[in-house]
Amino acid sequence: MHRVVGSFDEALAPGSLAPDAWDFATVYDTWFDDVLRWMAAMGAPCADLEDLAQEVFLVVERKLDDFDGRNLPGWIYGIARKVVASHRRRGWIRSLFLRRVEEASSLYVSATPVVLLERKQAWQIVGSVLAKMSDKRRRVFVLFEIEGYRGEEIAALEGVPLKTIWTRLHHARKDFVTLASEYEQKEQG
Amino acid sequence: MERLRHLAASDDPKVSFAARLLKTTEPHRVSPHARARIRAEVLRQARRRPKTVLRSTVLLMLLLLGVLGTASAKWGRTLAPRLAEWVRNGRQTQRVPSAAPTPARVQQPLGLAVAAIPPPPIEKAAEQVAAPAAVERKPVVRPKRVLPKPSLATEEAQRVSAAFLLLRRDHNASAASELLDQYFREHPAGKLTEEALALRIEAAMALGADAERFAHLYLAQFPAGRFRELAQRILSRH
Numbered sequence: 017m018h019r020v021v022g023s024f025d026e027a028l029a030p031g032s033l034a035p036d037a038w039d040f041a042t043v044y045d046t047w048f049d050d051v052l053r054w055m056a057a058m059g060a061p062c063a064d065l066e067d068l069a070q071e072v073f074l075v076v077e078r079k080l081d082d083f084d085g086r087n088l089p090g091w092i093y094g095i096a097r098k099v100v101a102s103h104r105r106r107g108w109i110r111s112l113f114l115r116r117v118e119e120a121s122s123l124y125v126s127a128t129p130v131v132l133l134e135r136k137q138a139w140q141i142v143g144s145v146l147a148k149m150s151d152k153r154r155r156v157f158v159l160f161e162i163e164g165y166r167g168e169e170i171a172a173l174e175g176v177p178l179k180t181i182w183t184r185l186h187h188a189r190k191d192f193v194t195l196a197s198e199y200e201q202k203e204q205g
Numbered sequence: 206m207e208r209l210r211h212l213a214a215s216d217d218p219k220v221s222f223a224a225r226l227l228k229t230t231e232p233h234r235v236s237p238h239a240r241a242r243i244r245a246e247v248l249r250q251a252r253r254r255p256k257t258v259l260r261s262t263v264l265l266m267l268l269l270l271g272v273l274g275t276a277s278a279k280w281g282r283t284l285a286p287r288l289a290e291w292v293r294n295g296r297q298t299q300r301v302p303s304a305a306p307t308p309a310r311v312q313q314p315l316g317l318a319v320a321a322i323p324p325p326p327i328e329k330a331a332e333q334v335a336a337p338a339a340v341e342r343k344p345v346v347r348p349k350r351v352l353p354k355p356s357l358a359t360e361e362a363q364r365v366s367a368a369f370l371l372l373r374r375d376h377n378a379s380a381a382s383e384l385l386d387q388y389f390r391e392h393p394a395g396k397l398t399e400e401a402l403a404l405r406i407e408a409a410m411a412l413g414a415d416a417e418r419f420a421h422l423y424l425a426q427f428p429a430g431r432f433r434e435l436a437q438r439i440l441s442r443h
Contacts, residue, residue: 044244044247048235048240048243048244049235049240052233052235053232053233056233065233066239066242066243069243070243070246070247073243073244073247074247074250074251077247077248077251078251138225138226138229138230139229139230141226142226142227142229142230145226160208161208161209161210161227162227162230162231162232163232163233164208164232167206182206185206189209189223192209192223193209193219193220193222193223194219196219196222196223196226197219197222197223200222
């Protein structure tokens with residue numbers, strides 16, 4: 017389950033990233049999957065993930081020449097955050113006019129329909145619990161617990177010290193355990 | 206740090222339940238087809254961008270020109286006159302009103318042809334202009350015109366027209382002769398010398414003396430003048 021993210025090590029190694037050594041095709045191939053996972057962790061709707069990834073890489077393609085060569089994943093992660101936030105605002109405005117509420121989270125429903133059916137109840141709990149968590153804590157929690165990123169990688173993405181990530185993760189775990197327990201009690205009661 | 210999903214065997218039932226929940230989740234899977242499709246779309250849009258940017262710039266400039274044109278038309282038609290009037294009124298209210306009204310400008314006759322109508326006196330004209338302002342209900346302050354003093358040509362015209370009236374209307378040839386002689390003395394190179402000489406010929410004829418002399422004078426000074434037939438007729442008689 018724990019994913020190997022060698023590209024992070026390359027990207028974060030000092031002096032390993034010369035801006036002119038990275039073309040768009042390399043960046044795209046290296047980080048496309050991660051961008052989708054990041055945006056899922058940010059709470060972007062599953063149905064819109066591909067469209068949002070396209071927006072992210074359009075920005076990346078346009079601004080890649082201006083990239084200073086430091087912390088490429090953090091730079092792309094920042095773009096993804098802005099795109100998701102913008103999408104969320106647009107969704108809110110659309111919901112005002114169309115009376116349509118966007119789904120809160122992708123809930124990681126990437127399995128086959130049969131597996132989805134089997135795990136439906138568990139995912140519903142996970143989704144509802146994640147939806148109640150704060151944005152910062154949910155991002156760290158999902159990236160660490162579900163997507164399998166390391167603490168150093170999350171710190172590089174978020175642009176904060178590693179200790180801050182551990183603190184957020186600690187509180188996020190407590191929130192998740194408490195909320196999941198409350199959900200279970202409510203279902204049993 | 207150990208991940209929560211690995212603590213399913215924890216003694217704490219809450220942690221165990223949360224760990225079991227997380228075990229049912231898995232990282233987001235990305236389809237290879239989506240990766241290729243999005244890549245192609247991104248590259249296609251990136252190639253189109255210059256044209257799009259150019260088109261957007263042109264459209265924006267056209268829109269800007271339209272807005273500026275409309276705004277300038279609106280400004281020129283309505284706002285600018287209002288602003289000018291407002292500024293003018295603001296300046297006028299700051300002025301101290303003068304005690305006496307300024308006399309209005311009076312158009313003076315410049316030739317004998319229009320000299321038949323007597324020019325109104327300056328004081329009378331000033332009263333005529335000042336009178337309507339006194340009865341106006343709304344005290345709209347108008348810009349006061351600073352009238353120039355009567356010019357030399359205007360004085361000459363008054364003098365000649367007075368001689369004309371004395372001669373033609375009052376049939377007082379001697380008074381007209383004196384007035385014209387005075388004019389010739391004061392204005393030896395006057396602008397109305399031709400008309401004055403013609404009048405002086407008529408006055409001399411009425412008095413029965415010196416008409417020829419003035420006729421010679423006229424023809425000497427104005428051989429192609431308007432009144433040369435009069436002068437030639439006088440000379441042909443004698």
